[in-house]
Amino acid sequence: MATRLEDVYHLVIMLLEREEAIQGITALLDATExxxxxxxxxxxxxxxxxxxxxxxxxxxxxxxxxxxxxxxDALATPRPLGPLLDIAAERGGEVxxxxxxxxxxxxxxxxxxxxxRGKDRRLVVLEDLNWxxxxxxxxxxxxxxxxxxxxxxxxxxxxxxxVDERHPVRLLIGDLSTGGAVRRFPLAPLSAGAVAQxxxxxxxxxxxxxxxxxxxxxxxxxxxxxGDANVPLAVRDAVLAxxxxxxxxxxxxxxxxxxxxxxxxxxxxxxxxxxxxxxxxEGQRRGMLVAxxxxxxxxxxxxxxxxESDLTPARLVALHRRxxxxxxxxxxxxxxxxxxxxxxxxANDMAAVLQFAPAAALHASALGAHRExxxxxxxxxxxxxxxxEPREQAELIEQCATQCMLTxxxxxxxxxxxxxxxxxxxxxxRIRQGEAQRKVAHIxxxxxxxxEARAAADRAIRILESAPEGPELARxxxxxxxxxxxxxxxxxxxxxxLRALELGERFHDERTVVDALINLGxxxxxxxxxxxxxxxxxxxxxRARNAGFEEPLARALVNLATAHMLRxxxxxxxxxxxxxxxxxxxxxxxxxxxxxxxxLARLALETGDLDGAATMASALLRxxxxxxxxxxxxxxxGTARARRGDPGVWxxxxxxxxxxxxxxxxxxxxxxxxAGLEAAVLLGTRLDQEVSTAxxxxxxxxxxxxxxxxxxxxxxxxxxxRLPAGAVDLAMDPWHLELAGHSRRAAAAWTQIGCRYEAxxxxxxxxxxxDAARRDALEDLRRLGARQAVxxxxxxxxxxxxxxxxxxxxxxxxxxxxxxxxxEIDVLRLLxxxxxxxxxxxxxxxxxxxxxxxxxxxxxxxxVRNRGSAAAEAxxxxxxxxxxxxxxQFAER
Amino acid sequence: xxRYLVERTFEEVFALPLGVETAAACAAIVATNxxxxxTWIHSYVSTDGQRLFCVYDAPxxxxxxxxxxxxxxxxxxxxxxxxxxxxxxxxxxxxxxxxAR
Numbered sequence: 001m002a003t004r005l006e007d008v009y010h011l012v013i014m015l016l017e018r019e020e021a022i023q024g025i026t027a028l029l030d031a032t033e034x035x036x037x038x039x040x041x042x043x044x045x046x047x048x049x050x051x052x053x054x055x056x057x058x059x060x061x062x063x064x065x066x067x068x069x070x071x072x073d074a075l076a077t078p079r080p081l082g083p084l085l086d087i088a089a090e091r092g093g094e095v096x097x098x099x100x101x102x103x104x105x106x107x108x109x110x111x112x113x114x115x116x117r118g119k120d121r122r123l124v125v126l127e128d129l130n131w132x133x134x135x136x137x138x139x140x141x142x143x144x145x146x147x148x149x150x151x152x153x154x155x156x157x158x159x160x161x162x163v164d165e166r167h168p169v170r171l172l173i174g175d176l177s178t179g180g181a182v183r184r185f186p187l188a189p190l191s192a193g194a195v196a197q198x199x200x201x202x203x204x205x206x207x208x209x210x211x212x213x214x215x216x217x218x219x220x221x222x223x224x225x226x227g228d229a230n231v232p233l234a235v236r237d238a239v240l241a242x243x244x245x246x247x248x249x250x251x252x253x254x255x256x257x258x259x260x261x262x263x264x265x266x267x268x269x270x271x272x273x274x275x276x277x278x279x280x281x282e283g284q285r286r287g288m289l290v291a292x293x294x295x296x297x298x299x300x301x302x303x304x305x306x307x308e309s310d311l312t313p314a315r316l317v318a319l320h321r322r323x324x325x326x327x328x329x330x331x332x333x334x335x336x337x338x339x340x341x342x343x344x345x346x347a348n349d350m351a352a353v354l355q356f357a358p359a360a361a362l363h364a365s366a367l368g369a370h371r372e373x374x375x376x377x378x379x380x381x382x383x384x385x386x387x388x389e390p391r392e393q394a395e396l397i398e399q400c401a402t403q404c405m406l407t408x409x410x411x412x413x414x415x416x417x418x419x420x421x422x423x424x425x426x427x428x429x430r431i432r433q434g435e436a437q438r439k440v441a442h443i444x445x446x447x448x449x450x451x452e453a454r455a456a457a458d459r460a461i462r463i464l465e466s467a468p469e470g471p472e473l474a475r476x477x478x479x480x481x482x483x484x485x486x487x488x489x490x491x492x493x494x495x496x497x498l499r500a501l502e503l504g505e506r507f508h509d510e511r512t513v514v515d516a517l518i519n520l521g522x523x524x525x526x527x528x529x530x531x532x533x534x535x536x537x538x539x540x541x542x543r544a545r546n547a548g549f550e551e552p553l554a555r556a557l558v559n560l561a562t563a564h565m566l567r568x569x570x571x572x573x574x575x576x577x578x579x580x581x582x583x584x585x586x587x588x589x590x591x592x593x594x595x596x597x598x599x600l601a602r603l604a605l606e607t608g609d610l611d612g613a614a615t616m617a618s619a620l621l622r623x624x625x626x627x628x629x630x631x632x633x634x635x636x637x638g639t640a641r642a643r644r645g646d647p648g649v650w651x652x653x654x655x656x657x658x659x660x661x662x663x664x665x666x667x668x669x670x671x672x673x674x675a676g677l678e679a680a681v682l683l684g685t686r687l688d689q690e691v692s693t694a695x696x697x698x699x700x701x702x703x704x705x706x707x708x709x710x711x712x713x714x715x716x717x718x719x720x721x722r723l724p725a726g727a728v729d730l731a732m733d734p735w736h737l738e739l740a741g742h743s744r745r746a747a748a749a750w751t752q753i754g755c756r757y758e759a760x761x762x763x764x765x766x767x768x769x770x771d772a773a774r775r776d777a778l779e780d781l782r783r784l785g786a787r788q789a790v791x792x793x794x795x796x797x798x799x800x801x802x803x804x805x806x807x808x809x810x811x812x813x814x815x816x817x818x819x820x821x822x823x824e825i826d827v828l829r830l831l832x833x834x835x836x837x838x839x840x841x842x843x844x845x846x847x848x849x850x851x852x853x854x855x856x857x858x859x860x861x862x863x864v865r866n867r868g869s870a871a872a873e874a875x876x877x878x879x880x881x882x883x884x885x886x887x888x889q890f891a892e893r
Numbered sequence: 894x895x896r897y898l899v900e901r902t903f904e905e906v907f908a909l910p911l912g913v914e915t916a917a918a919c920a921a922i923v924a925t926n927x928x929x930x931x932t933w934i935h936s937y938v939s940t941d942g943q944r945l946f947c948v949y950d951a952p953x954x955x956x957x958x959x960x961x962x963x964x965x966x967x968x969x970x971x972x973x974x975x976x977x978x979x980x981x982x983x984x985x986x987x988x989x990x991x992x993a994r
Binding site for chain 1: 897929952956958973981
């Protein structure tokens, strides 16, 4: 930390209006005795984030807490894991080596975790996360999820003006915010009073100073340090005014330091500027440069940018070229291929770009920094125009497409891969052409264009079939099988899957074999006989584990769980979802994790937990997610809202429908349509529109023989009276039972499976069911919290002439210490008035058996042995009042 | 942020203690709501003390329910509302995004 008088002065002043943030962060630091947290300090550039963080760090050091600090570089393409490598180097030990050489994500994450977690309390600071590379952000996300269990305070800073809603840092914060260990500390500009106080010893117009600088501490400091009575219009001018006072050698050093982002080695400085020692000393004396013994840097990034912007293009190019020459002669770590690539691009040296960017991309990709790798390769592709042979160029373009895909940027990836496809075609290389076509199919799937993907995969197969057989054809067939599985094309899955399996075994391509096994196994489990064990899927799991294939293993675990979900075998699905989720979280497999969370929300919905379903779906939709998980979560949310009568039903369902349409797969289209129809029936709007959509969806499901998906839309169409004839012989039980009119058996089946809502709806809707059973079903719906469903069914029962259907809202108690349900309280109240079970039954219009059941439950919950004690206990707890008005159970609306 | 009206009905009379405890009770409710980004605007109580109508700004109906549960308050009906003010010319149907929250 700097100890020069000027800096201390600024530190004290700038921290004047930062009490809240300091207190908050200090509290979090104290709390690390028991739990860790992630503090996010944000604000515009120059607002004093670094000053605040240094202050906290100094305090921590005084308390003998270990402090680790790293910051991200403002390189166009930052060094992968930059700040973490810096921290690891500072700390010593083997972590740095492991970070550089780790081959698997899991190794990387485990090693990085060691920087954050220790036996003793620790403070880790990561500055300027707006410039962080993807690998660093991945690790921060991984750590952020686990921070509560560590004795560590992680402070991250970022500039909010450089970060819009879609910026990776914002998405990261969104993902972590649902956890609860994240605290945000946005910093505001200084007030006019604080600015005036800073300026009180100088002859400058404090009001003008405040209005021009907007209260930005850095800007204010620069203006005051320049010592001019006039206040410049922009920070840049203030900095340049200061720089203008330097001698030529001082300015030369400043210029040289300005073109190397983040910081510069003194030796490099010497190579770029004559008399660098003299100039450096002057720069430090004037407060513009800071030297910490190992590196030299500007006091603030804004200052560096200002000086850099003042250099002529010719001077810039010349300086960058000299940097490249110097870096080339160095050993690592100065010989950092990412730095070379950065300066090559800045110097417009295309040959150097071609030399260094691909290597930088390789390095970045190995560490998981795919966004950086993509950027390097994009620069390389641009530089390769008419400088590389077509074959080499096609390779480069494909690599770039691959990296774009790994960052999820299919918009960039598609034209690149398509171009490579054309080039391989021109070079008449069928194998590469086929592979490129298969990759195009892969990209189209991720872009959510199922139909186009299937067509592309078909083309890939055709191309590869015209060449000698090999593993590439096996891969293409496996891809096609997977697309068929997603689209619910039953015959195609077996056809392509078995071919892929055979070829994969023949060419010893274990990865393809595993993929094919997963596709076949999933299909067999979903559509096979009742005793189908999913043996192929389990075989895939075993093989993937042995071969160390992370993503296929996750896919297999996920599919096993979701297949059991499809079959509504919740006893199996629940634990399988949990273990698949644990694996995905452990390995940082975000897409799989989101998909599984969507399924957990669906599980809650199907087992009647409306609250859990809505909460989970809502949480998932707040963060980042894939199209698929979003589509599923929106259906769950829309349905839960419709059943409860909450607002936002159509927003959720319409977006789900649009997503489903672009995904082009039965597994999304049909549930969205069924949800839309259920909502229309429950809300009483858009009935014709939703009926039409549901009929189309039903036809789609039939054409694909997607038997698990037929039942839902069919049942709702039947309830709406618009079921097309002959549509439903293919439906599975229990839907099939209900469609055929066997409502009692259907309801029993639903109850046995665990689908409380479906069971209750089935009974309530059935005109053949006894009135008492239908009223009980209504009560079940009420207990599930399905207010809107209750309302609709109550009206229906009344319209059918059934007596004593409750109107209006149940009253609730503010305090319900014994957690009695509304119904149990009703029973208890009547019991308290001395009624017998039979009398209570008559009063509530339920069967005496039902009342017995409620009384037992009440006795158990109140921990009493008999009715008299129950009544007394209830009065004591304030659950029932002595007021005779309590007889009236239902409010009129 | 959307605005929601929550209706609640109580068996016994709903009574907020008037006095020093009120401020603390309200502050506790506000703090709990903030965790879900829910802002309590104000409430209306029926004169018999049994019906409560509460107005919130919140990101979603689920956030309202979650915060309510954390505050041990029941939720009966949630409706999304917009302010209609005869004395101001507030835009009633301001532009809305299509994305679900």
